[in-house]
Amino acid sequence: MNTPPLTTTNRVSTGSTTGTTGTSSATGNSSTTGTTTNTGSFATIEPHLEITGDLGPRYAEILTPEALVFLAELHDRFAGTRHDLLAARLRKRVDAANGRDPGFLTETAHVRRDPSWRVAGAGPGLEDRRVEITGPTDRKMAINALNSGAKVWLADQEDATSPTWANVIEGQLSLFDTVRGQLSFTSPEGRQYEVTGGPTGQTPTIVMRPRGWHLVEKNLIFVDRANRRMSASGSLVDFGLYLFHNAKRLIEDGSGPYFYLPKLESHYEARLWDDIFSHSEERLGIEYGTIRATVLIETIQAAFEMEEILYELRDHCAGLNAGRWDYIFSIIKTFRSRGRRFVFPDRKQITMTVPFMRAYTELLVSTCHRRGAYAIGGMSAFIPNRRDPEVTARALEQVAADKRREATDGFDGTWVAHPDLIPTAQAEFDAVLGEKPNQVHRTRDEVNVSAADLLDVASVGGEITESGVRDNVKIGLRYIESWLRGVGAAAIDNLMEDAATAEISRSQIWQWIHDNSVTAEGRRIEKTWVNEQVAEVFAGFERTPGDRFDDALEVFRASALEPEFPTFLTVGAYARYL
Incomplete structure (x- = not known):
């Protein structure tokens, strides 16, 4: 992106933006259903939003036509940037x-x-x-x-x-x-x-x-x-x-x-x-x-x-x-x-x-x-x-x-x-x-x-332990399961875990495997051994009707154990499971 140097006078205009949605400016007359306007020899669509989710009680108080027009204007103007x-x-x-x-x-x-x-x-x-x-x-x-x-x-x-x-x-x-x-x-x-x-x-x-x-x-x-x-x-x-x-x-x-x-x-x-x-x-x-x-x-x-x-x-x-x-x-x-x-x-x-x-x-x-x-x-x-x-x-x-x-x-x-x-x-x-x-x-x-x-991460010192590996597995699986059920803040072992701490847990596992790290007990952290830990931790969970542990296991494995590292575990999990 060829963005100009930061100065007092050279700032992005709020009038229009150029990006993947093209050069656009707010029109003030977007529609939730969409309209077609003839401009010269071609037709353009008025930018708008469409609701695809189910509408529950009182949702109409939030998703009003006027609010959706405002959201459409924000997207038309700023989504490209x-x-x-x-x-x-x-x-x-x-x-x-x-x-x-x-x-x-x-x-x-x-x-x-x-x-x-x-x-x-x-x-x-x-x-x-x-x-x-x-x-x-x-x-x-x-x-x-x-x-x-x-x-x-x-x-x-x-x-x-x-x-x-x-x-x-x-x-x-x-x-x-x-x-x-x-x-x-x-x-x-x-x-x-x-x-x-x-x-x-x-x-x-x-x-x-x-x-x-x-x-x-x-x-x-x-x-x-x-x-x-x-x-x-x-x-x-x-x-x-x-x-x-x-x-x-x-x-x-x-x-x-x-x-x-x-x-x-x-x-x-x-x-x-x-x-x-x-x-x-x-x-x-x-x-x-x-x-x-x-x-x-x-x-x-x-x-x-x-x-x-x-x-x-x-x-x-x-x-x-x-x-x-x-x-x-x-x-x-x-x-x-x-x-x-x-x-x-x-x-x-x-x-x-x-x-x-x-x-x-x-x-x-x-x-x-x-x-x-x-x-x-x-x-x-x-x-x-x-x-x-x-x-x-x-x-x-x-x-x-x-x-x-x-x-x-x-x-x-x-x-x-x-x-x-x-x-x-x-x-x-x-x-x-x-x-x-x-x-x-x-x-x-x-x-x-x-x-x-x-950047002085090395000064942390410390060590990787087998219990640390298992804690990351347990926290990752339990938090993801909670998140998939719609609960985004979870008390786990007297700590408040949210998406950020779950990300630490799974990313440490990924990094330790790919760095060939060794635990304080002398165990090399390799995928086969971590999979064994995952299976043992997973088997120890108390299951209840409607829990999401099976899905959580798939999300954790995809984000911690595969060669490709997802930038955020929540992105793929949201697209597939919520």
Whole structure:
């Protein structure tokens, strides 16, 4: 992709894009059924979306004709650039596989050297983000989050949500009802759930996370001007539906439409989001700069472009987040065939205090604060078990240490995945912040992180154990089975697992096999032996009617044991099984 160097004046226009869908501009009169227009000597199709998924109760409240027109305009205008950027990702991966390490960009050094620019910063309701709770958007989990006492709810349509058609649309309905103060839920057993605001009486500010650029929504088909049919972009569907239905109501209530942006790999992808935000604000009659985004730095490529990402989104940017689990997965995926230098030990030995992870978080905090952006810490995987006091005590101890490190290092807030962890996390941030809402003023000028520091995987040390192999097999199979049943966040052995941790599990298995790694016990990790472990673990699962273990076994084998490495296990699994 011949994209121009990053400068203040040379930015992608929001008026049109050129890509695989051709040169196009929004027309404002798309249709869900499609129309034909005679233009000169040939006919063109008005871009539109077609619904192919089943329509459940109240789906029509989300999939309105007006909302579908808005989604069609977003696809008509921006889908081509999305395809070009995904192709650019592939070229970068080929470069990395061929021995070219990523680094800080020379062509954007002037942006990093310029001390004058700042990001927009927190929007209304985002001034204090010391504890954010993450979770899917089904009605029960939404109410639990809203009653948790956290400052922010990351309403997750991505890694914590299995993207079944029901989860996608009913998640939008949950958000629709939440924004209007009408969310409730009755369990099959008759238990009533209501939004009360929990211990503080104050519900969290919503920050919604759409799916990443690589994911599609197969139940909505975009038909372009050349009458070509393609699955809609999961990112544009999630973002567009939430914004269209809720932006003005959120603004009226003193908040705003806020988003977490996942899986970005370059500042060009951030530029695309910024163009989408600018277009959407104009299209919906919202003041420019109202939308605010927090970008997850969860790929090794994005780690080298943090400042450029902030710059591209500067008028819409609130901060960055250290998405630790996807970050580890990204490093394994990017350098999986590069030999021992990039081979990790057991997952539990890859802590936040190993040198390359320290470099990553130190760089994130210093980059954010230099530009007036919030730095938000990642999620500790440990969760309490209300039936086991020892497990709970151990989890709280681990979480306290993790959050103490983040607060001391300068982070302005952090994530938790369970309401019981909020008091522990908040206590550590309260100890550092006191009455201050953040510590953006702390610029960490002493931080000096090099490219070699970010790539210093070898310093992790540690070892691969046979139990580590089996743990990865077990976690991978159990999580995939849960995901196939529509549950995207799963408590497994007192750890909260989502798509990112499952990706680590299967990618480590793949890398260990292809590197001919040897366990601490002296066992060479080869496919035949791993298959034996898979069979033993699989045989030990307790089966229930309607479980998806057979399908999970196929997905795991295809993503961990075959010569070809799928970029994301969820892509093929979604296409075939959901």
